[in-house]
Amino acid sequence: MTEQDTEIEERPEAEEEAYLLDKKTVAAILYAVDVGDAAALTELMEPLHAADIADLLEQINTYDRRRLIELYGKEFDGDILSELDESIREEVIAILNPAVLADAVRELDSDDVVDLLEDLDEPQQEAILGALEEPERAAVTQALSYPEYSAGRLMQREVVAAPEHWTVGDAIDFLRSHEDLPDQFYHVVLVDPRMHPVGNVTLGKIMRSRRDVKLADITEDIFKVIPVDQYEGDVAYAFNQYHLISAPVVDENGRLVGQITIDDAMAVLDEEHEEDILRLAGVGEGSLTDRVIETTKGRFPWLAVNLVTAVLASLVIAQFEDAIAQVVALAVLMPIVASMGGNAGTQSLTVAVRALATKDLTGSNVWRVIRREVLVGLVNGVVFAVVMGIVGLVWFGSPTLGYVIAAAMVINLVVAGLAGTVIPVLLDRLGVDPALASGAFVTTVTDVVGFFAFLGLAVLWLL
Amino acid sequence: MTEQDTEIEERPEAEEEAYLLDKKTVAAILYAVDVGDAAALTELMEPLHAADIADLLEQINTYDRRRLIELYGKEFDGDILSELDESIREEVIAILNPAVLADAVRELDSDDVVDLLEDLDEPQQEAILGALEEPERAAVTQALSYPEYSAGRLMQREVVAAPEHWTVGDAIDFLRSHEDLPDQFYHVVLVDPRMHPVGNVTLGKIMRSRRDVKLADITEDIFKVIPVDQYEGDVAYAFNQYHLISAPVVDENGRLVGQITIDDAMAVLDEEHEEDILRLAGVGEGSLTDRVIETTKGRFPWLAVNLVTAVLASLVIAQFEDAIAQVVALAVLMPIVASMGGNAGTQSLTVAVRALATKDLTGSNVWRVIRREVLVGLVNGVVFAVVMGIVGLVWFGSPTLGYVIAAAMVINLVVAGLAGTVIPVLLDRLGVDPALASGAFVTTVTDVVGFFAFLGLAVLWLL
Missing domain, CATH: 3.10.580.10 (CBS-domain)
Known part of the structure; x- marks a missing residue:
């Protein structure tokens, strides 16, 4: 870990606060909103960049946000809308006076209007399209005819x-x-x-x-x-x-x-x-400004998938109930093997997912990378096998228990390296985003293999 | 999961292959290297951008890399060096003929030379500095006097x-x-x-x-x-x-x-x-071109930390050996509670780490975010508690076991939301990179709390 530690220490000083919204300014703005002083508010907001105003709106609560926007009134700039996180854009647009909204939108470049419109409901889309002048509206409608997430949506039509x-x-x-x-x-x-x-x-x-x-x-x-x-x-x-x-x-x-x-x-x-x-991390499309109910919904699917994989792992354990009843130490040690496999698998899969995203993992080197990950799993597996073998021996006084956990550790870390690379590569070839789905598969493999190898070897060697 | 699924389907077609190095070209280049045909190699490489040549060098094996560079000879461009991953730069520089290296480096802008030098050993640094003409060398030496990872290292001195x-x-x-x-x-x-x-x-x-x-x-x-x-x-x-x-x-x-x-x-x-x-993911500074031994070293520290936290969790389990010996179902079900907590904690901490990096999580909204994460943990906890309560009841026929796992699930998911937010925020305030250290702490908390709550409640209610 030395390399990272050094790096952190070498970071230039006093950088934590760079570009953070100054607390005093935020407090002064909220005070102006509290007392309803529009002139003070405008003066305080004037030096702020639209992106910073958007951040401010995201960080305050719903009640303050509504009062601030109403007090700020016609000063509200189109750029603020562009910079706002999608999760509160609809809310803000609903608060804005229609005339202010129309003015704000007319200031924007057509590519920014497109970006704004994409995530809105039909009625809000209509309202904004209605506010645009004719050539602008045609440009926006044209851009919206390109597929979502395509270059056509991203581009500006103005070229020299x-x-x-x-x-x-x-x-x-x-x-x-x-x-x-x-x-x-x-x-x-x-x-x-x-x-x-x-x-x-x-x-x-x-x-x-x-x-x-x-x-x-x-x-x-x-x-x-x-x-x-x-x-x-x-x-x-x-x-x-x-x-x-x-x-x-x-x-x-x-x-x-x-x-x-x-x-x-x-x-x-x-x-x-x-x-x-x-x-x-299985968080889907969440945002910091999402409410509890949206956040819960966003997190739920991955947790549900995890529950299924955890139950699968439990089914494996259930096959060895008799062994555990005889040697309770097995129940104490078994999570270690699964946990180490899960971590090693996450390491391999993160490297693979990232390399696929940067187009560095290709047909030319996929076999070499798989071989490397398996070898890394083997080497780390052997090291931790020795450590855990000794722990098992010292803690429970049983050399055989030491052998069992050591062998299971080697098997699970090798499998982790293999699954952590092969699964994302296969998902990618199948056209599924490996970032989204790899975690569940890899953890299932390392849990099932971890428990099965450890408890299975225990039955073979120990009982 | 519907939202993500839709999004994947809506991705414009035929994009997988965009900007990927064409397999046929790679094969033709390696063939030219095999037969030692320098003219063919130069012709094949000519249309490639330096960044693509760098990617190619990263993707082929060490033996081919050496032969390719030697055959390519004086065509080797400074920009290729700039684009190369740090992990193989030293290797490539060592292969290059000193005269070719000097030529290559002289073509580069001073900021690119700085970027190149930073990660090299002293002797290689000297060799490259020696190749530069005087004003250039002074510029590079000046830039190297600024702290690593500072604007001074990144900037170019040429301004109009x-x-x-x-x-x-x-x-x-x-x-x-x-x-x-x-x-x-x-x-x-x-x-x-x-x-x-x-x-x-x-x-x-x-x-x-x-x-x-x-x-x-x-x-x-x-x-x-x-x-x-x-x-x-x-x-x-x-x-x-x-x-x-x-x-x-x-x-x-x-x-x-x-x-x-x-x-x-x-x-x-x-x-x-x-x-x-x-x-x-606990992978440190790894790269796809690192060798087995470097990769193993990079992965080792996080696995070692994980071993300590896993042993901690085992120590908690060991306190309940008697309970497990009486009711083996506890051993079967206990990993589920810990696993769900670990996943929920990872979700919360990833959102927090990311929000800290983008300066969206600040003093103005930290309490609101913590409250939200705890509430999300509570809601998801209750839902999964009902599910697992039923599973516990049906599987093992014991309503009390159902209550135990349900209550432990709620407790652990609430703790996961709390720890997943508070730990990264505290680490950030202490000046430690939350991305680096949060995972180990959060998983320790959810493992220990998960096993303790489940087994502890089992002792209280079941035995």
Whole structure:
């Protein structure tokens, strides 16, 4: 554990509080809400970024949230809605005055409106679509026609495109004469006459080059085109893998329909990780602002699955009731073998799930990884077998009990390494998210094998 | 589980293979290596991005890796080194011909060289520093003087800065006349006479504005300055929270010393998540390319901790040997209570650890979250108590055994919710990474409480 310990100590100081909402500010805001001082509230909120206001709304209780939003009134910004966690968006939208909501939504880029609409009920969707001006509404409706979690939902339609034969001078004149360029853009996308993207030129390169240089001669080395139906997780992967800043999105005919920028890809990467980490723990889609009843429902399925696997393990134990009645020490020691197997299996499966997500575990190395995990299980199994053999001997004075627990430990840790790798790989090949389902299967295997090996060997050698 | 299931089904099709290294290409490359055909190898590798070549090197075995690198020879690019996983970087650097290594390193930006050097042994560090030209070497040495995992290590020194009184025309003339601008830049940073950054102007805004517009009038709304000693995880958080594209880095006197761009922040976010997910599973810093012996060492500490907690739980069971000898059904059912508690505790702690990492769990809502987790434990506990009470009754024909397991289930799930939230929060306040240490503590609590409540109640009510 030394490596991690050192790392923690070496973390630069005083970082815990960076970007945390200042407690005093929160208290002052809640005081302003309590006394109903709208002017003070507006003044306190003014320096806060929309993302921080959203965090604040998530952290206070329902009652304060309603009063704050009502007092804040028409200052309420569309960006706050975008930044809000889905779990309280509907609640906040329901509180907002329809005129304020319409204003807030009109400020947003079309990709943010799409993100907002996706998770709302039909009536709230209608209300927001109704508030939009015509070209915007068409853009949003179009985006919603792409599958959920696809590049089409993620992209913005605004792209600066230029014919491939243009020079730097052409591009500069175009940019200077156009009013309605996107707020943020980093590249000019070169397109052929059929509107197929053929290259990206950064604004930096355009500024530094002479007017007569052809754009086609100064394109970026790295150029990736994203199909509009690509899964958003793969889009995020591509940005991270190839260090993309923005990438053009094309329809099924290869025609330019929009672009995705790295900030949106980063948000997706973050969400994907959140999903993986929560799924591995069997928490589903939960959020910190969910109420008790929603949280209970979210946690229930995994606990139900676990109950079934635990009962399965108990059925194994029940086969050995006579042995346990004769040697009660078996009941005392048996959870150790199962617990060690469960932990070792979780280690292997987490590494495998993560490696599958980062596309590092492939057909080229899957056998080598399986072999490694089994060997690791064997080596750790032997070490802990020796330790537990001695514990068993000293505690209960029986060398045979020592052999039994030692042998069971080796078997269960080897099985844990094997199951912890093979199960996620198989689930992935079957198209099931390994983060979601591996845990239950692997724990079942290590519980059943752990109890069976330990109690079975006890019957063979001890009785 | 319906929500997740739907989501999986709705994932756009045919995404599994996106950005995966094509099996045929890998086979062709390995064939070229086998027959020693350098020309064919170079041709096959030419279209691959450095990140993909790095992935390929990670996925093949040590023997093929050595032969491939030797055959590839001077084509070996510095970017491949940057992209390689730390676990095999040293190995690859040791294989590379010193002249090739020197060439490869000289191509890299100074921040990439820093990233490369950090994890190498002293002699390899010296070799690489020796290969650099003078100003580059000074930059790298300077960066290495900042703490590990700080903004100073992450930043690039190249920034385009402009005095705050400049106009758009001044900026354009400057950019056009300067040869050595960074490869990638998105903003011009405005600085006051003391070199304190005061604002960011995007290149897009500069291109679209008239020459006489003052830069100070077209700065970005969102402007965050990063202290050079800030923890890199907080830097990544700020980029994701505030949708930054690049941010200036300042020294302790507030003077501009460099900048961080979103692609580096995204890589850090990815690493932080990887660390969290692996630490939660007790895997430490492992990597898929680690050998058996390193992997075994990485997994060992957590298994050792788990052995101690499992033995603790056994000591609790040992207190009830007489009861178990009288009613063997207790041994059959007791793992169920402990297992359900362990799972519920893991759910709560994962949510808490994640919320602490995203700064969503704060002093403002910690009590509300604890109350929620306890209530969720209570509700789920009651539901599973009813189920298990019936199972106990039907299986063993004893209503009292049903009451015992039901009561123990409620107690353990409530404790799981409480411990699963309080323990990570306390560890975080004590400055210990909750992802690393919470699991062991929470499982100990749920095991001990689970066995004690079940067996203790059995003694009270049943015997």
